[in-house]
Amino acid sequence: MKKLMLGNEAVARGAYEAGVLVATAYPGTPSTEITEHIVKYPEINSEWSVNEKVALEVAIGSAIAGARTVVSMKHVGLNVAADPLMTVAYTGINAGLLIIVADDPSMHSSQNEQDTRYYGMFAKIPVLEPSDSQECKDFVKLGLEISEKFDTPVILRLSTRVSHSQSLVELEEKEKIELKLYDYNPSKYVSAPANAKKRRIFIEERLNELSNFADSSDINKIEYTNKKIGIITSGVAYNYAKEAVSDASFLKFGMSYPLPEEKIKEFVQNCDKVYVFEELEPIFEQKIRSIGLNVIGKEIFPVVGELSSEIIRNALLNESKIVIEKIEGLPQRPPVLCPGCHHRGPFYVLKKLKLHVAGDIGCYTLGGFEPLNAIDTTICMGASIGMAHGFEMARGKDFAKKSVAVIGDSTFWHSGVTGLIDIVYNKGHSTVIILDNSITAMTGHQENPSTGKTLSGESTNQIDFEALGRSIGINRIRVVDAYDLKALEETIKEEVNAEEPSLIITKRPCVLIKGVKFDFKDYKIDPELCTGCKLCLKAGCPAISFDGKVAKINDSLCVGCGLCKDLCKFSAIVEVVK
Amino acid sequence: MNIVIAAVGGQGAVLASKILGTLAQNLGKDVKVSEVHGMSQRGGSVVAYVKFGEKVYSPVVEKGTADIVLAFEMLEGARYVDYLKENGKLVVNTQKIDPMPVITGNMKYPSDLSEKFEELNIGYIPVDALSIAKKAGTLKAVNVALIGVLAKNSNIKKEEWIKAIKDTVPEKFLELNLKAFEMGYNLE
Ligand code: SF4
Ligand code: SF4
Numbered sequence: 001m002k003k004l005m006l007g008n009e010a011v012a013r014g015a016y017e018a019g020v021l022v023a024t025a026y027p028g029t030p031s032t033e034i035t036e037h038i039v040k041y042p043e044i045n046s047e048w049s050v051n052e053k054v055a056l057e058v059a060i061g062s063a064i065a066g067a068r069t070v071v072s073m074k075h076v077g078l079n080v081a082a083d084p085l086m087t088v089a090y091t092g093i094n095a096g097l098l099i100i101v102a103d104d105p106s107m108h109s110s111q112n113e114q115d116t117r118y119y120g121m122f123a124k125i126p127v128l129e130p131s132d133s134q135e136c137k138d139f140v141k142l143g144l145e146i147s148e149k150f151d152t153p154v155i156l157r158l159s160t161r162v163s164h165s166q167s168l169v170e171l172e173e174k175e176k177i178e179l180k181l182y183d184y185n186p187s188k189y190v191s192a193p194a195n196a197k198k199r200r201i202f203i204e205e206r207l208n209e210l211s212n213f214a215d216s217s218d219i220n221k222i223e224y225t226n227k228k229i230g231i232i233t234s235g236v237a238y239n240y241a242k243e244a245v246s247d248a249s250f251l252k253f254g255m256s257y258p259l260p261e262e263k264i265k266e267f268v269q270n271c272d273k274v275y276v277f278e279e280l281e282p283i284f285e286q287k288i289r290s291i292g293l294n295v296i297g298k299e300i301f302p303v304v305g306e307l308s309s310e311i312i313r314n315a316l317l318n319e320s321k322i323v324i325e326k327i328e329g330l331p332q333r334p335p336v337l338c339p340g341c342h343h344r345g346p347f348y349v350l351k352k353l354k355l356h357v358a359g360d361i362g363c364y365t366l367g368g369f370e371p372l373n374a375i376d377t378t379i380c381m382g383a384s385i386g387m388a389h390g391f392e393m394a395r396g397k398d399f400a401k402k403s404v405a406v407i408g409d410s411t412f413w414h415s416g417v418t419g420l421i422d423i424v425y426n427k428g429h430s431t432v433i434i435l436d437n438s439i440t441a442m443t444g445h446q447e448n449p450s451t452g453k454t455l456s457g458e459s460t461n462q463i464d465f466e467a468l469g470r471s472i473g474i475n476r477i478r479v480v481d482a483y484d485l486k487a488l489e490e491t492i493k494e495e496v497n498a499e500e501p502s503l504i505i506t507k508r509p510c511v512l513i514k515g516v517k518f519d520f521k522d523y524k525i526d527p528e529l530c531t532g533c534k535l536c537l538k539a540g541c542p543a544i545s546f547d548g549k550v551a552k553i554n555d556s557l558c559v560g561c562g563l564c565k566d567l568c569k570f571s572a573i574v575e576v577v578k
Numbered sequence: 579m580n581i582v583i584a585a586v587g588g589q590g591a592v593l594a595s596k597i598l599g600t601l602a603q604n605l606g607k608d609v610k611v612s613e614v615h616g617m618s619q620r621g622g623s624v625v626a627y628v629k630f631g632e633k634v635y636s637p638v639v640e641k642g643t644a645d646i647v648l649a650f651e652m653l654e655g656a657r658y659v660d661y662l663k664e665n666g667k668l669v670v671n672t673q674k675i676d677p678m679p680v681i682t683g684n685m686k687y688p689s690d691l692s693e694k695f696e697e698l699n700i701g702y703i704p705v706d707a708l709s710i711a712k713k714a715g716t717l718k719a720v721n722v723a724l725i726g727v728l729a730k731n732s733n734i735k736k737e738e739w740i741k742a743i744k745d746t747v748p749e750k751f752l753e754l755n756l757k758a759f760e761m762g763y764n765l766e
Contacts, residue, residue, distance in 0.1 A: 004603050004611070029615075109617050132610070132637075165612035165637035166599055236637070243635040310640045322642035324698055326660040330653060331685035333586065333677035335618030366618060371682045442617065512619055537681055542621040545676040546683070554675065556708060556717045557588075557621075 005169045007162045010133040011072075011100060012037030013169065014140025018096075019177025020044055021067035024055040026414065027443040028074030029109040030163040031102035035072060036446075039455050043174075048446055048455045051381070051414040052077035056084045056099065063097035063153075064189060066180035068144055072100040075114050076380065080415070082119070085153075087191050089123040090199040092151035094183035096144030102158040105279050106306040111361065111380065113304070115280040116157045120257040124203050126210055127155045127257040128219070129235040133167040139254065141175075142219060150206055150213075157256065159279060161236040161306065207258060215262045219254035222267055229316065230271025232264070232288070232295065237279050237307045244309040245316055259287050268293045275300075275316065279307050337366050339543040340520070340559035342482040342508035343435050346406070347374040348539055348567075349488045355496065356391065356403035360384035360411050363442040363510075364435050367406075371540045375406070382407070382415025388430040389423045400429040401496050407432065409465075410440035410448040417468070423501050424473045431495045431502045434465055435482070437510040445513060469503040476502035483508060485566050511559050520560035522576035525551050529572035536564045536573065580639045581628040584658040585650035586675050588620040590721035593746065594648065595626035597725060601734070601742035602630035612637035621678075623654060648724055650707070651675050652691050662700050669728050670695070671707040671720060703727065710761045719758035722747070726762020736763065 005013065011034045015023060023046040025035040038046045049055035052073040059071035073081065078101050085099070101119075104110040120127035128143050130136045136158070143154040187195050214220055229248040231241050238252045251267040253259065268274050268288070276285040276297035285297035300315045301307065313319060337344055347367035350357050351374040359368055359375035360383060368375030377387055388405035407416045412434050423430050440446040447453045452462035469477045476498055480491050488506065495502040509516045525536075530550040537544060543557035544564055553564075553573075565573040581598060585591035595611050602609035613626040627639040641661050647668045649655030655670040662668060672692075679685040688694075695702040710723040722743065729739040740756065747755045 002603075004599050004609060108614050160614065161612060161637055164614060165610055167610045167634070167637065168603065168608065239635040239637065246635075308638060308640065309636050322660060323664045324642065324660050324662050324666075324700060327656045327688075327691075327694055330656055330688060331677050331679045333621075333623040333653065334679070335587075335622035336620075336678050338588070338618065338620035363618070370678055370684070441619070444619070534683070537683075540678065540681075542675070542678065542681065545681050556673075557675070 001171050002168045003171055004166050005133045006033055006164065006166050007130070007133045007136045007158060008033035008164070009037045010136035010169045011140055011156070011158070012041070013171065014137035015044065015070050016041045017137070017172055017174050018141040018144050019068055019175045020070050020144070021179065022046070022059065022062040022069040023071070024049045024058045025072040026050070026052045026055050026077055027440055027446045028077050028102075029443055030104055030160040031072050031074045031100065031158070032443045032446070033163070034100060035455065046455055048448060050449060052081040053084060056081040056088070059097060060084060060088050063093040063095050065182050066095050068096045068177055070098045070100055070140070072102075074110065075101055075103045075116050076110060076112065077101070078116060078119055080381065085119065086123055088153050089125050090191055090196055090203065091189050092199070093147060093153055095180045096147035097153045098140060098143045098147060098156055099153055100156045100158065102160070102163045103280070104160050106160070108160055111378070113280065115283065116155060117256050117283050118281065120155050121283070124207050125152050125155060126150075126255060127157050128254060129157045129256045130162060130254070131235050131238045131252070132162065133165070133169045135254065136162065137169055146213070150210055152206055157235070159236055211258045211261065214255050214258055214260035217255070220260045220263055221250075221252050221254070222263060223250040223252070224270070225249055227270055228272045230267055230274040231277050232267065232274060232284060233277040234284070235279060237277050240307055240309045241277050241312050244313040253284070256284070259284065261291055264288055264291070264293065268295065277301060277307065277312055334369060335366055336369070336540065336542050337363060338511060339541050339557050340511040340561035342437055342506070342510070343367055344372070344539055344541065345482045345485055345488055345563055346433060346435060346506050347372045349485060349492060350374045350404065350406075353489065353492060355492075358384040358387040358391065358403065358405040360407040360416070362408035362411050364406060364408055371538055381411055382419060385416050385419030385430070385432055386422060388432065389419065389426070389428045392428055392430055397429050404431045404433055404492070404496060406435055408441070409434060409436040409438065409450045410446070412465070413449045413463070420503070421472050428501055429499065431492070431504065433492070433504045433506060436465065436505050436507050439510050439513050441510045441512070445510070465503070465505050474501055474503050476500060477505070478502070479505045479507055481508065482506040483561060483563055485563070511561065521562065522555070522560050523558060523562065523565060523573055524553050524555070524576050526572050526574050529570050531570055531572070533569070535569065536567045539564050539567055579630050580644045582639050582644045582647045582658050582661045583626040583628070583650075584647060584654040585624045586654060587615065587618055587622045587624050589650040590718060591624045591626050591650065594721040594725060595628050597722070597742050597746045598628040600745045601738060602628070604738060604742060604745070605734070607631060608634045610634045610637040623657070625658065646728065648728060650720060650724065653677065653687065656688070656691050656694070659695070659698060659700070664699055665701065667701040667703060667731060668695060669703045669705065669724060669731070671724060672704050673708045673720070703731065705762070705765065707762070710765070711758055714754055714758035714761055716754050719755055722755045723758040723762040726759040727765060729759070730763050730765070
């Protein structure tokens with residue numbers, strides 16, 4: 001039976017069919033749906049871990065204990081997990097371990113653009129790269145087999161277009177895979193120098209064997225048609241090229257590290273002109289050149305952003321298809337906080353108080369854009385708290401009184417908590433605001449340690465920010481309603497001026513959480529009372545707009561949080577009586 | 579068949595692409611559906627591509643190759659008209675949603691979009707889908723109302739469209755959505 005499946009869903013299906021028993025992850029676009037589909041298979045024991053490093057560590061334990069295991073994350077998440085990654089490459093595994101990493105070329109929803117194939121090279125472990133949903137499923141199974149056969153963790157590299165596109169997948173039965181015996185083998189798994197030195201040699205031998213496998217396996221395929229043009233490619237770029245120049249010959253890498261040298265030599269010698277068409281970095285190109293072969297690559301294809309059929313058609317055939325003129329000068333529609341979002345209140349106040357705000361990764365990063373403009377910095381998950389402390393280290397206590405760190409609930413657990421401990425321990429004075437909307441919102445609403453629920457929806461211990469703060473030695477802890485602008489302003493003013501670290505928790509669930517009831521009302525703007533002062537627009541709610549004379553509320557967007565009501569000095573924003 | 583769905587986050591573009599993908603699969607075609615959502619859940623631009631035929635390679639619709647642009651909002655329609663091929667169709671909800679640069683007063687919402695669409699060498703089908711959805715009983719049915727209009731303008735049988743909607747929309751919302759579909763389909 002064939003089913004239309006998202007790439008990420010097909011990855012989950014592959015894990016199920018391959019007899020995977022354990023799956024861990026931290027959510028991150030474009031990887032999130034993998035785990036959301038895995039949880040639908042009750043035979044797989046799955047979790048949201050607090051961050052990617054922990055997710056990988058749990059996965060390594062599970063694989064050594066004998067269970068086929070997958071762990072998933074986005075590209076920047078692998079930076080967090082890089083530490084255990086480099087060592088599990090040495091120890092190897094017992095049952096198969098697949099590390100699924102989704103890259104985001106063009107940064108649709110990420111802070112940077114990085115090429116995970118480098119991590120494969122760095123750790124000297126194989127990287128597989130599917131180009132559609134069918135291959136997503138097949139490569140999960142193949143990846144686990146390779147992992148077990150060569151005693152290595154394997155990376156499955158996805159990209160936004162593979163993860164987030166749907167194509168047809170042939171469903172198969174689940175394989176019968178038994179739990180392996182626990183592998184008690186300290187000389188392999190205790191990576192102390194004496195042991196690690198032996199494994200270092202093993203890694204080179206393993207890499208040689210993997211190269212031979214790359215040459216013999218049909219995961220790397222040659223398709224000859226017209227030999228005038230040869231294209232070497234992988235992943236979704238294969239599909240772009242196939243669509244644009246279907247009559248060319250192709251060498252498609254399903255395994256993008258290590259590369260099949262014999263196949264490359266044969267292919268390049270058999271084609272008149274060979275192009276290397278790869279997304280992001282010139283990794284194939286450099287390798288191919290290093291074995292003395294001449295190919296055309298990044299001199300005509302971009303190194304930045306996603307590739308497309310258009311790019312290869314323009315570069316190779318010099319023809320372009322556009323016939324309808326683009327309409328120029330249109331206003332952009334940048335991402336914004338949702339109508340009714342509880343982060344709007346705190347940001348409005350922070351801006352009003354002219355504080356320096358160290359920001360973090362989550363929906364609330366959008367508080368950095370027009371018209372809120374309330375964030376000074378955003379680097380990576382969990383960085384805000386350490387950075388605020390850094391502000392103080394650099395500029396002193398008075399500067400700390402003019403700055404705060406903001407961080408979401410999930411991000412705090414991910415890696416903010418260590419920064420907070422650092423501030424307390426090192427006698428800092430920073431104010432940290434946890435924007436607690438009771439969910440991991442930006443990635444589409446996942447559970448986390450403060451939601452009281454696990455991935456599968458079971459009830460669990462709800463970890464309490466206040467109790468945690470007290471236990472690490474913070475005396476000043478305040479909880480405020482995020483829609484109460486007055487209380488927010490008073491609290492923040494008091495806490496930044498305090499001579500010790502403080503923790504403010506602004507509480508309100510994300511307005512998009514299913515099943516949460518809000519006591520929201522319907523609001524409209526009375527055109528008689530509105531003076532056109534535009535003060536309400538400062539909230540940056542997409543549901544309010546200005547028609548040239550007065551402001552109005554778009555009832556198809558407004559959720560009725562009432563925040564704007566408090567901004568209007570003329571009481572023009574009124575409840576709709578039904 | 580190449581279709582681009584252009585919308586504002588929260589308008590239901592993902593469900594619309596699922597309905598079209600299911601339709602294609604039910605017709606026995608090869609099909610690829612691709613969606614990109616940016617950082618925001620509500621209020622940013624969203625685009626989805628649906629492609630079907632004998633064999634589909636790339637999941638992405640290129641500029642100049644779309645048979646249909648199905649736009650849920652005027653400005654989003656304008657943003658993607660150059661994806662249409664000559665004589666392609668723009669089915670667009672006439673609703674206007676101000677984006678943040680317009681709300682903040684940094685830019686103006688273009689006032690002459692429908693004239694611009696008329697001038698282009700395309701089939702321009704404006705639809706007041708928000709009113710239809712309101713009449714059907716839920717503002718959320720804008721997407722399915724537009725699919726009704728699209729169905730009317732296609733040569734795929736109506737029953738196939740209804741089956742695709744039944745296969746995709748959760749039971750709870752099915753009745754309202756089928757109503758919105760009918761109203762879109764029967765629009766003059
Ligand atoms: S998803 Fe929730 S937290 Fe994120 S912007 Fe929307 S309302 Fe705010
Ligand atoms: S009540 Fe005001 S601030 Fe809240 S969603 Fe509606 S328009 Fe936006």
